[in-house]
Amino acid sequence: MVADTALKHIAVVGAGAVAHAAAFTLARALKPSGVEVTLVVTPAAPGDQQQVEISQPALHELIGIWGLPEPALLKACDGLYGLGFEYQPLGREGFFLPFGRHGIDPAPASFEQGFFKCHPGAIAQRYSEHFLATQAARRGQFDFPVDDPRSIKSTLRYGLHLDHSRLCDTLADYGERLGLRVCKASLDDVERGVDERIAAVRLGNGERLVADFYIDATGAESRLLGEALDVGFEDWEHWLPWTVQSQLSLPPEAQPQPRARLCQTDFGWERRAGLRSCERIDALGTAQTDWVGWCRAYGQADEALRALRPGRREVFWRGNCLALGDAAGSATPLVLSELHWACKALLLWLELYPDKRLSNALQGEYNRRAGAMLAAIRDFHLAHRLAETGVTLEQRDAWPASLRFRLSLFETQGRLWPEDEEAVPQEAWIILLTGLGVQPARYDRLLDALPDGQLADLHRRIQQALDRALATMPTLSKVLARDAG
Amino acid sequence: MTAAIERLVILGGGTAGWMTAAALSRLLPPDIKIRLVESEQIGTVGVGEATIPHLRQFNTLLGIDENAFVQATGATYKLAIEFNGWGDAGSRYLHPFSGFGDDLNGIDFHHYFLRARKHRPDLTLDDFSLASWAARSGRFGPPRPEFPTGYGYAFHLDAGRYARFLRDYAEARGVERIEGRVAQVEQDPDSGHIRRLHLESGQAVEGQLFVDCSGFRALLIGDTLGVGYQSWRHWLPCNRAVALGSPAMAEPPPYTRVTASGAGWIWRIPLQHRTGNGHVYSSDHLSDEQACEQLRIAIGKPAITEPNFIRFEPGYRARSWDKNCVAVGLSSGFLEPLESTSIYLIQMAILKLVTYFPNARCEGPGQDAFNRWMALEYGRVRDFLILHYHANRRPEAFWQQCREMTIPDELARKLALFKEAAAVEHYEHGLFGLPSWLAVYLGQGVTPDGCDPRVAGHPPHKVAAHLQGMADTLKRCAESLPPHAEAVVRGVTGSPAPAELSLYGGRYGR
Numbered sequence: 001m002v003a004d005t006a007l008k009h010i011a012v013v014g015a016g017a018v019a020h021a022a023a024f025t026l027a028r029a030l031k032p033s034g035v036e037v038t039l040v041v042t043p044a045a046p047g048d049q050q051q052v053e054i055s056q057p058a059l060h061e062l063i064g065i066w067g068l069p070e071p072a073l074l075k076a077c078d079g080l081y082g083l084g085f086e087y088q089p090l091g092r093e094g095f096f097l098p099f100g101r102h103g104i105d106p107a108p109a110s111f112e113q114g115f116f117k118c119h120p121g122a123i124a125q126r127y128s129e130h131f132l133a134t135q136a137a138r139r140g141q142f143d144f145p146v147d148d149p150r151s152i153k154s155t156l157r158y159g160l161h162l163d164h165s166r167l168c169d170t171l172a173d174y175g176e177r178l179g180l181r182v183c184k185a186s187l188d189d190v191e192r193g194v195d196e197r198i199a200a201v202r203l204g205n206g207e208r209l210v211a212d213f214y215i216d217a218t219g220a221e222s223r224l225l226g227e228a229l230d231v232g233f234e235d236w237e238h239w240l241p242w243t244v245q246s247q248l249s250l251p252p253e254a255q256p257q258p259r260a261r262l263c264q265t266d267f268g269w270e271r272r273a274g275l276r277s278c279e280r281i282d283a284l285g286t287a288q289t290d291w292v293g294w295c296r297a298y299g300q301a302d303e304a305l306r307a308l309r310p311g312r313r314e315v316f317w318r319g320n321c322l323a324l325g326d327a328a329g330s331a332t333p334l335v336l337s338e339l340h341w342a343c344k345a346l347l348l349w350l351e352l353y354p355d356k357r358l359s360n361a362l363q364g365e366y367n368r369r370a371g372a373m374l375a376a377i378r379d380f381h382l383a384h385r386l387a388e389t390g391v392t393l394e395q396r397d398a399w400p401a402s403l404r405f406r407l408s409l410f411e412t413q414g415r416l417w418p419e420d421e422e423a424v425p426q427e428a429w430i431i432l433l434t435g436l437g438v439q440p441a442r443y444d445r446l447l448d449a450l451p452d453g454q455l456a457d458l459h460r461r462i463q464q465a466l467d468r469a470l471a472t473m474p475t476l477s478k479v480l481a482r483d484a485g
Numbered sequence: 486m487t488a489a490i491e492r493l494v495i496l497g498g499g500t501a502g503w504m505t506a507a508a509l510s511r512l513l514p515p516d517i518k519i520r521l522v523e524s525e526q527i528g529t530v531g532v533g534e535a536t537i538p539h540l541r542q543f544n545t546l547l548g549i550d551e552n553a554f555v556q557a558t559g560a561t562y563k564l565a566i567e568f569n570g571w572g573d574a575g576s577r578y579l580h581p582f583s584g585f586g587d588d589l590n591g592i593d594f595h596h597y598f599l600r601a602r603k604h605r606p607d608l609t610l611d612d613f614s615l616a617s618w619a620a621r622s623g624r625f626g627p628p629r630p631e632f633p634t635g636y637g638y639a640f641h642l643d644a645g646r647y648a649r650f651l652r653d654y655a656e657a658r659g660v661e662r663i664e665g666r667v668a669q670v671e672q673d674p675d676s677g678h679i680r681r682l683h684l685e686s687g688q689a690v691e692g693q694l695f696v697d698c699s700g701f702r703a704l705l706i707g708d709t710l711g712v713g714y715q716s717w718r719h720w721l722p723c724n725r726a727v728a729l730g731s732p733a734m735a736e737p738p739p740y741t742r743v744t745a746s747g748a749g750w751i752w753r754i755p756l757q758h759r760t761g762n763g764h765v766y767s768s769d770h771l772s773d774e775q776a777c778e779q780l781r782i783a784i785g786k787p788a789i790t791e792p793n794f795i796r797f798e799p800g801y802r803a804r805s806w807d808k809n810c811v812a813v814g815l816s817s818g819f820l821e822p823l824e825s826t827s828i829y830l831i832q833m834a835i836l837k838l839v840t841y842f843p844n845a846r847c848e849g850p851g852q853d854a855f856n857r858w859m860a861l862e863y864g865r866v867r868d869f870l871i872l873h874y875h876a877n878r879r880p881e882a883f884w885q886q887c888r889e890m891t892i893p894d895e896l897a898r899k900l901a902l903f904k905e906a907a908a909v910e911h912y913e914h915g916l917f918g919l920p921s922w923l924a925v926y927l928g929q930g931v932t933p934d935g936c937d938p939r940v941a942g943h944p945p946h947k948v949a950a951h952l953q954g955m956a957d958t959l960k961r962c963a964e965s966l967p968p969h970a971e972a973v974v975r976g977v978t979g980s981p982a983p984a985e986l987s988l989y990g991g992r993y994g995r
């Protein structure tokens with residue numbers, strides 16, 4: 001039975017993974033409530049073809065709703081399991097940013113403090129080594145987390161590397177079996193109704209599609225929310241200068257590796273992530289970057305470029321239209337992808353789920369919380385600019401107050417300010433900041449009361465526990481073979 | 486690197502002073518010399534006996550054995566606060582230390598509850614809280630793994646004995662207590678930092694960092710440093726209290742009771758050896774004599790102590806850390822004890838002081854972080870308290886005024902969200918999550934226009950039948966617990982329940 005005021009038809013418009021994931025999620029989650037979902041697949045831009053998704057562990061929440069067997073999904077998307085990012089900044093030692101947490105109780109001070117004290121020159125490297133994920137990734141090994149808090153494997157979290165276009169096809173396929181209506185057509189026009197609502201969308205196939213609610217996943221163009229409903233845009237390019245993305249495909253590595261790589265270049269960042277059949281490289285740079293030269297360096301002809309538009313819409317949800325992913329705003333896909341941000345936002349929307357009255361208060365709560373989510377991602381990505389030698393203190397003074405405060409507190413006190421909404425666990429912040437050369441000026445003085453050698457002992461014991469776990473951990477190739485069997 | 490702090494002075498030996506001394510003696514490096522100045526002549530505020538579950542985390546941090554603590558402080562256990570006469574004269578609800586019901590299909594439980602009530606208006610939220618069932622049936626035990634939900638628990642304790650207990654703990658760990666009354670405070674002429682406390686005895690107590698636990702007097706943060714106090718009286722109208730002790734109850738209930746009066750409210754806190762009672766009221770609407778008389782009538786038994794009259798101004802200091810002085814306790818602000826939050830605020834101030842512990846310069850981002858954090862804590866508790874006053878249908882002038890007052894924007898936004906969409910605003914830090922807001926909204930008659938549309942599709946009688954099953958299970962679990970009085974005497978056995986910084990116990994998953 002369906003309540004009279006309930007939404008009955010939701011239309012999702014877009015070309016990419018965000019649109020497909022949103023439509024499939026809604027079709028799944030809202031099927032018991034009798035909601036019909038239509039996915040309008042608009043033609044993809046040339047630069048969108050070869051995108052690779054390097055997902056965060058949070059994607060599992062969505063996959064849980066999808067109810068698809070993960071190995072099958074992974075295989076269909078040419079995918080691999082990933083344990084984190086290997087960083088290579090320019091002119092500095094590299095480090096590994098693992099997913100998950102270390103899970104070590106304060107003894108007596110919180111775990112990272114011991115590295116501030118004992119390894120001031122190499123905090124990120126030494127601290128990160130105490131994560132099982134770091135060590136496993138270095139050896140090409142992989143395993144799934146276990147639920148038992150006594151096991152060191154309970155600290156593992158993992159993400160997926162997925163081919164975007166295959167992910168789209170897979171979700172559309174499964175979706176149609178579930179009753180999702182998939183309609184491939186261009187978006188010709190958006191009709192605006194009264195009260196800042198969308199009345200209908202007109203498609204290239206002549207169809208006039210009317211729904212109770214519209215999801216705008218049209219990317220940075222934001223055709224529904226931005227264009228049709230006239231929602232303003234706040235530009236973040238002065239903070240996040242990476243406005244162009246290019247991508248290439250290379251032959252796969254000899255053995256599949258459960259990690260992505262993030263290398264700083266003279267123009268921005270280059271990301272590499274393995275799939276089963278190839279390795280994908282993409283780069284984030286600017287309009288001034290020599291993209292032809294970049295492709296040639298890999299022996300390839302230049303590929304279509306993708307424009308990125310860092311910034312955010314004033315609101316993400318207005319009336320009967322919700323923008324997801326780049327259509328709502330973008331902090332660039334440097335580490336946390338567009339899909340990641342879209343998924344978190346969609347889950348929030350499903351938590352607050354409206355009826356046809358489209359409560360203003362509900363919109364307000366969504367916009368408040370989703371705004372904090374995007375700001376948290378922005379701050380994390382922006383912090384990567386600490387790797388640039390050219391970033392001056394004056395430039396930093398113009399950074400968002402939230403990030404400036406975080407940095408100053410970390411530099412002076414070695415503490416991270418906890419926000420209500422965080423993009424990544426504290427551990428990730430600690431590794432990133434120290435890896436990029438931010439040195440806390442102090443460590444927890446409680447450590448001074450410890451007898452000599454106690455910290456080193458603790459670190460040695462952890463290392464031994466890690467070694468034991470690694471001794472029996474399979475390689476990623478074995479895990480993939482087992483998945484197939 | 487600036488030099489480290491070596492000498493720390495705490496002014497005041499009330500709950501705040503001794504909690505600070507005990508915690509710092511445990512959580513700071515042992516080479517820091519801690520001294521505490523207090524004056525028996527001045528004494529303490531003498532109230533503050535109901536707590537929330539976070540105090541267990543404090544005990545754990547200090548390595549305090551829970552049973553020993555309960556015996557030493559004459560404590561009883563606490564699972565909830567009972568609100569009588571809030572909303573309207575007949576309303577009665579519990580604010581338990583637990584969540585309500587189970588979420589179903591990823592949708593919050595309360596939407597199902599609202600739906601079921603269309604068929605069963607007699608259902609109350611309390612039917613879906615294990616802590617509430619136990620509280621109502623006078624039973625207590627820590628949560629068990631086989632129970633379908635977890636819950637938190639706290640204590641009612643004797644403030645005087647608690648301070649004594651912590652004093653023993655702190656002194657055993659090297660804290661030096663100095664008896665005497667501060668006559669004059671010496672500041673550095675250039676920086677304005679506090680250098681020495683000069684006592685009436687002529688003794689001077691020198692320090693690099695001062696923790697002001699001098700209570701409402703705020704001798705250091707207020708009188709000496711002149712940090713301003715922001716009053717919230719326009720939202721929280723009560724500014725007086727009178728406290729009276731009465732004999733111990735034969736069957737002390739495992740909850741605090743707060744009953745609305747014509748111009749304020751009356752508390753009852755059951756201890757092992759006596760019962761604490763008090764009346765919090767507005768001096769604009771009630772004289773001290775009237776307030777005391779009403780309290781005596783409410784107690785219904787002869788008091789065993791003289792009335793303790795207390796004046797206060799609700800509000801806080803935006804900079805409770807200024808220069809080399811950190812205010813902890815009543816000197817940093819006051820929010821009335823309706824939700825037993827003051828000792829919690831002391832605990833958080835101590836934890837944050839340890840986290841952001843300064844070097845000898847005392848100022849910088851750590852200080853900002855401390856002040857920001859305390860502002861967040863005070864602000865979030867404040868809004869929750871204002872809701873109790875605002876959401877009422879009582880006839881008295883005092884209550885009418887509360888109903889009609891302009892409330893803070895943040896609270897207005899939260900209320901609109903609940904009324905329009907039955908949704909509770911979410912925030913991660915500071916006090917009061919979804920279950921607490923829900924308890925007060927629904928307990929005081931703030932009724933939403935509907936519920937989640939995915940639940941609105943289910944027939945109410947079916948939802949009600951399902952929910953009844955849930956309630957029955959919780960009731961059975963509660964009935965398997967021992968009587969509260971027995972638990973108090975025998976203490977809690979078995980492996981201790983997790984002591985987290987959470988109101989609702991370890992297994993409330995939000």
Ligand SMILES: Cc1cc2nc3c(=O)[nH]c(=O)nc-3n(C[C@H](O)[C@H](O)[C@H](O)COP(=O)(O)OP(=O)(O)OC[C@H]3O[C@@H](n4cnc5c(N)ncnc54)[C@H](O)[C@@H]3O)c2cc1C
Nearest residue numbers: 497498499501529530533535667699700814815822827828
């Ligand atoms: C009516 C009422 C009810 C309350 N109920 C609760 C409750 O249920 N739960 C809860 O958590 N909190 C409650 N509180 C709050 C709680 O009582 C306080 O937070 C707690 O007692 C801490 O007080 P304090 O230590 O800051 O101040 P005080 O107890 O006032 O201590 C001040 C100390 O400073 C010393 N001092 C002051 N001036 C000088 C000087 N010149 N020289 C030397 N020493 C000096 C005094 O001797 C004393 O030792 C309540 C408060 C009130 C007013």
